[in-house]
Amino acid sequence: MSNAEEKFSDQTLAKMKEAIAEYPDKASAVLPVLQLIQKEKGWVSPASQRFTAELLSISPARVKEVVTFYTMFHQQPVGKYHIQVCTNISCSLRGGEEIFAHCQKKLGLKGHKDVTPDGLFSLEHVECLAACERAPAMLLGENYKMELTIEKVDEIIDRCKKEGSH
Amino acid sequence: MEKVISALWSVPGANTLEVYKKHGGYEAAKEVLSSWTPEKLIEHVKASGLRGRGGAGFPTGMKWSFINRGSPKPKYVCINADESEPGTAKDRYILELTPHLLIEGTLICAKAIDCHHAFIYCRGEFYDQIAILKKALAEAKAAGIVGKNALGSGYDIQITVHSGFGAYICGEETGLIESLEGKKGQPRIKPPFPAVVGLYNCPTVVNNVETAAALPWIIKHAPEEYKKFGTEKSGGTKLLSISGHVNKPGTYEIPLGLPLSEFINSPNYGGGVWKGRKLKACIPGGSSVPILTAAEVEKTNIDYESCAANGTMLGSGGCIVMDETTDMVHSLRILGHFYSHESCGQCTPCRTGTNWAHRILCRIDDGEGRPEDVDELLKIANNMVGRTICPLADALAMPIKSFLTKFRSEFDKKARREKAA
Numbered sequence: 369m370s371n372a373e374e375k376f377s378d379q380t381l382a383k384m385k386e387a388i389a390e391y392p393d394k395a396s397a398v399l400p401v402l403q404l405i406q407k408e409k410g411w412v413s414p415a416s417q418r419f420t421a422e423l424l425s426i427s428p429a430r431v432k433e434v435v436t437f438y439t440m441f442h443q444q445p446v447g448k449y450h451i452q453v454c455t456n457i458s459c460s461l462r463g464g465e466e467i468f469a470h471c472q473k474k475l476g477l478k479g480h481k482d483v484t485p486d487g488l489f490s491l492e493h494v495e496c497l498a499a500c501e502r503a504p505a506m507l508l509g510e511n512y513k514m515e516l517t518i519e520k521v522d523e524i525i526d527r528c529k530k531e532g533s534h
Numbered sequence: 535m536e537k538v539i540s541a542l543w544s545v546p547g548a549n550t551l552e553v554y555k556k557h558g559g560y561e562a563a564k565e566v567l568s569s570w571t572p573e574k575l576i577e578h579v580k581a582s583g584l585r586g587r588g589g590a591g592f593p594t595g596m597k598w599s600f601i602n603r604g605s606p607k608p609k610y611v612c613i614n615a616d617e618s619e620p621g622t623a624k625d626r627y628i629l630e631l632t633p634h635l636l637i638e639g640t641l642i643c644a645k646a647i648d649c650h651h652a653f654i655y656c657r658g659e660f661y662d663q664i665a666i667l668k669k670a671l672a673e674a675k676a677a678g679i680v681g682k683n684a685l686g687s688g689y690d691i692q693i694t695v696h697s698g699f700g701a702y703i704c705g706e707e708t709g710l711i712e713s714l715e716g717k718k719g720q721p722r723i724k725p726p727f728p729a730v731v732g733l734y735n736c737p738t739v740v741n742n743v744e745t746a747a748a749l750p751w752i753i754k755h756a757p758e759e760y761k762k763f764g765t766e767k768s769g770g771t772k773l774l775s776i777s778g779h780v781n782k783p784g785t786y787e788i789p790l791g792l793p794l795s796e797f798i799n800s801p802n803y804g805g806g807v808w809k810g811r812k813l814k815a816c817i818p819g820g821s822s823v824p825i826l827t828a829a830e831v832e833k834t835n836i837d838y839e840s841c842a843a844n845g846t847m848l849g850s851g852g853c854i855v856m857d858e859t860t861d862m863v864h865s866l867r868i869l870g871h872f873y874s875h876e877s878c879g880q881c882t883p884c885r886t887g888t889n890w891a892h893r894i895l896c897r898i899d900d901g902e903g904r905p906e907d908v909d910e911l912l913k914i915a916n917n918m919v920g921r922t923i924c925p926l927a928d929a930l931a932m933p934i935k936s937f938l939t940k941f942r943s944e945f946d947k948k949a950r951r952e953k954a955a
């Protein structure tokens with residue numbers, strides 16, 4: 369891991385400032401700041417965690433604790449398209465586990481945030497996404513995809529492959 | 535039935551300030567902020583019978599009344615939009631379709647406890663919903679609805695939208711508070727309750743999205759009007775999601791007291807069990823509540839008292855339907871996985887109990903069980919109940935006990951590795 373300090377865009381830095389101003393105690397901004405970092409960089413590197421600690425005057429250990437507690441933070445880079453398939457109860461009753469197994473097979477991934485060699489896809493199974501009434505559901509990056517079928521998933525992944533390779 | 539919460543769901547553009555105001559939006563908040571005292575507001579909501587819609591069903595007016603408004607400390611309202619209870623998908627609709635209704639409800643909650651800074655805590659996966667809510671909030675700020683002298687009332691109020699990032703336990707109210715303070719979302723030991731020592735050690739109320747969204751209608755009507763929708767003890771309406779093996783999964787607003795079988799079978803709601811199959815079981819209130827057999831479903835109405843009388847709970851209103859082909863061992867295994875994954879790890883009975891239970895369920899389900907496993911599971915569940923900081927341990931123990939009591943033979947059969955007939 370490189371020790372070089374992370375640089376962020378002016379826009380991200382401005383948004384961090386805005387976020388900090390929203391709270392009576394700036395330590396509260398640790399989630400928003402880390403989220404902005406992940407939005408720009410795709411993950412939260414050790415260097416950006418140190419940056420966060422300094423920015424908010426909290427200990428690096430506390431930032432690390434937060435990063436490891438909240439499962440949506442990526443401690444390693446993920447694919448350009450990160451897929452999160454719900455395998456909880458309402459989705460499973462309508463084929464969510466089969467959808468996940470199909471993604472594993474199609475992408476050749478285990479599904480623990482591992483990444484395809486071309487860097488396009490990463491996969492994980494997740495808990496209930498609050499889309500139970502339109503199960504099975506998944507998140508493709510930041511977007512919900514619901515009422516999935518194997519065919520729909522194939523279409524989605526194939527479209528990403530086409531768009532992602534440009 | 536007139537709709538309290540979902541009235542504008544089919545109105546195009548109801549997420550914009552313009553359309554929302556056209557339908558009487560912010561009239562209730564304006565009146566409350568300008569001329570109601572907190573006492574009047576609390577009494578009105580108490581009389582309406584509104585109970586918290588996040589799961590515990592605590593009377594909302596009473597919850598507000600626990601706040602010492604004379605305290606020199608700031609008071610905080612946290613709106614719980616963490617919606618993570620498996621089977622529950624209702625607050626999402628409010629965020630997506632009528633974000634201004636939530637903002638208006640938040641203003642009313644704030645006035646009740648003399649709060650001038652409210653937080654709306656959304657689950658992190660709600661990227662789109664958060665964007666919609668933030669856009670609505672920006673509109674409301676620009677229009678002078680939120681901010682200094684809100685709605686020309688002389689009342690100052692700031693609202694902050696905060697996003698979690700993947701942790702079910704942050705839906706528990708003190709986990710949520712810890713998370714808002716920028717920490718791991720580990721629930722606090724109570725007492726002290728948040729009403730006394732909450733966010734930043736200040737008096738705090740946590741209210742669910744749906745609870746807040748019911749307030750504007752309640753304010754505009756006599757309290758008895760709201761109560762009339764429901765039963766004597768369970769007043770009002772409730773959003774329910776229905777998922778699993780039904781023809782018309784979806785999210786519907788119902789009058790409390792509706793028979794559960796009608797909710798599952800009526801063409802207005804669930805539309806009946808799919809594929810012409812028979813009902814096997816139903817979890818009426820989200821994955822944490824005890825499961826009902828088909829026979830019990832027939833006797834249960836969707837209200838707090840009837841659910842309790844039939845050994846379950848209304849919970850968050852996540853109704854999960856299972857047809858006759860459902861594998862109960864596998865279903866419980868999924869719940870075991872969920873709760874062991876989401877345990878925050880502070881309490882030993884929860885951390886080790888959920889993990890053990892999950893491991894045993896896996897081996898039974900995978901055909902590697904032992905005959906004594908089923909009793910072992912019951913023992914673990916009994917040791918988890920009531921021994922922890924928050925109710926997450928109970929939230930697995932209760933399903934284990936109800937699944938094993940009501941569908942024991944399926945577990946025994948699999949544990950003894952008998953071939954399925």
Ligand SMILES: Cc1cc2nc3c(=O)[nH]c(=O)nc-3n(C[C@H](O)[C@H](O)[C@H](O)COP(=O)(O)O)c2cc1C
Pocket residue numbers: 585586587588589590591592597614615616617618619702703704705706707708740741742743745746924925926929
């Ligand atoms: C493990 C756990 C998870 C919870 N998740 C949620 C949730 O996602 N949303 C919610 O509103 N309440 C949730 N609750 C209930 C809250 O602790 C709290 O009772 C509720 O937000 C209060 O609002 P209300 O009185 O308006 O219902 C959860 C409770 C527990 C124990």
Ligand code: SF4
Pocket residue numbers: 703720721876877878879880881882884885922923924925926927
């Ligand atoms: S019961 Fe479980 S989730 Fe709740 S505080 Fe204890 S360990 Fe954490």
Ligand code: FES
Pocket residue numbers: 454455456457458459460495496497498499500501503504505620621622
């Ligand atoms: S169970 Fe999959 S979204 Fe709720």
